[in-house]
Structures are given as C-alpha cells and as structure tokens.
Amino acid sequence: MTTSYTLDGEWETYLNQKVSSGDFSSKNEVIQTALHLLRDKDLKADLGHRLSKMEENEYTTLDDFNNDLAKFLLDEDD
Numbered sequence: 001m002t003t004s005y006t007l008d009g010e011w012e013t014y015l016n017q018k019v020s021s022g023d024f025s026s027k028n029e030v031i032q033t034a035l036h037l038l039r040d041k042d043l044k045a046d047l048g049h050r051l052s053k054m055e056e057n058e059y060t061t062l063d064d065f066n067n068d069l070a071k072f073l074l075d076e077d078d
Contacts, residue, residue: 046072 007015015027024030050069059065 015030018024018030019027024033047069050065050072053059054065059068
C-alpha cells in the first residue's frame with residue numbers, strides 16, 4: 001500500500017541528509033525507522049504505567065496484570 005504525505009521543508013531536508021549520509025537507503029527507510037522508534041517508546045511507556053499499577057497494588061493478582069498485558073499486546077498486533 002502506498003501512501004503519500006506532505007512534509008515541510010525542514011523535514012524534507014532532514015530526510016535528504018539522512019539518506020545522503022548513507023545511514024539509510026531511502027526516505028521511506030528513515031520514516032519507517034522513526035515510526036518504529038516512536039512505537040517502541042509508546043510501548044515502553046505503557047509497560048511502565050502497567051508496572052506502576054502493579055507496584056501500587058491496583059492489580060489484585062499477577063494473573064490480572066498478565067491478562068491486562070496480554071490484552072494490550074494483542075491490540076498492538078491489529
């Protein structure tokens with residue numbers, strides 16, 4: 001599936017620099033890497049939140065935590 005987006009000049013320049021430097025083979029690769037990093041950051045934040053809830057005894061049992069986490073992970077695959 002192909003999707004196009006419009007970026008302002010600053011981001012277009014940045015993409016070109018990343019490709020020109022040889023760090024990435026295409027603008028698409030830069031954007032995909034950035035999106036993966038953003039998703040990983042969100043996942044880590046959510047896991048941290050869930051662990052905090054566990055430490056504060058908001059889960060009655062470890063199974064409650066595991067079920068909540070499993071539900072979250074299954075939602076991520078959609």
